[in-house]
Amino acid sequence: MTRTPVPIDFPPIRRDDFHLYAHASGDMNPLHLDPAQAQAAGLPDVMAQGMYSAALLAGAVERWFGAGAMTRYGVRFRLPVWPGDRLQARCLSAMAVSGNMADLDLGLFNAAGQAVLSASARVRVEGSDG
Amino acid sequence: MTVSADLGTWDFEVTAESVAAFRAATGAPPDERVPPTFTVVASSGMIDRALRDVLRLDPARTVHGEQTYDYIAPVRIGQRLRGSARIVSDTMKKGGSGMMRIVTIAVEYRDAASHALLLRETTVIIEKRGQG
Numbered sequence: 001m002t003r004t005p006v007p008i009d010f011p012p013i014r015r016d017d018f019h020l021y022a023h024a025s026g027d028m029n030p031l032h033l034d035p036a037q038a039q040a041a042g043l044p045d046v047m048a049q050g051m052y053s054a055a056l057l058a059g060a061v062e063r064w065f066g067a068g069a070m071t072r073y074g075v076r077f078r079l080p081v082w083p084g085d086r087l088q089a090r091c092l093s094a095m096a097v098s099g100n101m102a103d104l105d106l107g108l109f110n111a112a113g114q115a116v117l118s119a120s121a122r123v124r125v126e127g128s129d130g
Numbered sequence: 131m132t133v134s135a136d137l138g139t140w141d142f143e144v145t146a147e148s149v150a151a152f153r154a155a156t157g158a159p160p161d162e163r164v165p166p167t168f169t170v171v172a173s174s175g176m177i178d179r180a181l182r183d184v185l186r187l188d189p190a191r192t193v194h195g196e197q198t199y200d201y202i203a204p205v206r207i208g209q210r211l212r213g214s215a216r217i218v219s220d221t222m223k224k225g226g227s228g229m230m231r232i233v234t235i236a237v238e239y240r241d242a243a244s245h246a247l248l249l250r251e252t253t254v255i256i257e258k259r260g261q262g
Contacts, residue, residue, distance in 0.1 A: 002179040010157065017155070020154070021156065023151070023157035024148070024152045025155070025170050025171055025174060026170070026171055026174045027174045028187040029190060030190070031190065031262055050194040050197070051197065054167055055152075055158075055165065055166075055170075056157065058165065059156055059157065061166070062165070067161060068163060071196065072196070072200055072201065073166055073200065074194070074199070074203075075197045077193075077194050077195060077196065077197075098167050109150075120208050
């Protein structure tokens with residue numbers, strides 16, 4: 001059994017984050033950038049790129065287990081992320097599998113406690129000193 | 131329907147600038163290592179083109195449902211990657227508000243020596259409102 005790491009809180013999500021991510025990733029979908037187009041599509045506001053949220057959670061796994069630790073990462077997009085949301089990355093369980101590998105059950109949660117992303121990962125766990 | 135439609139190959143260079151921009155945009159501290167989801171930079175345009183030109187879908191009407199990665203070997207700054215994409219499944223499923231079409235596109239990245247580095251699968255959902 002591997003210890004579960006402490007949750008990581010992210011600063012409140014800003015519209016600027018979606019623009020920065022759009023330019024860095026190439027995902028220029030206007031539903032993430034233009035409030036008028038988002039509202040025309042029936043949304044209350046622009047929403048985060050799903051892969052932006054996936055990158056936040058992946059970054060949390062790297063902070064917990066080290067860069068390059070993941071050998072698998074799978075994400076299910078469950079709810080939109082809106083400007084102002086406060087997100088928390090949680091590792092819900094960490095189960096040692098074979099050798100120095102562990103399987104993680106992960107989630108990215110909003111302030112209402114809803115999982116906006118659920119995810120799983122397999123990581124290499126180096127040493128035993130945590 | 132399960133299909134295996136080849137969507138072609140393309141080359142992509144992992145530059146220090148693009149990795150630094152991606153890290154900054156996702157709140158990651160500066161580091162020369164390539165973040166786990168970085169290859170979205172090389173893939174998102176290809177996937178949008180596949181949705182639009184091959185599957186005749188409006189990318190703005192598709193919902194990104196799932197994303198998976200298998201990391202085989204590290205992707206490093208300075209590498210030239212060759213991506214290849216294919217449609218691995220295209221199925222219809224009954225959902226809460228009608229029929230849904232679910233499409234999965236797999237992308238594989240190899241290095242210049244043709245060693246596999248990374249596999250990623252993108253699953254998108256298209257709701258068919260009012261259609262049986």
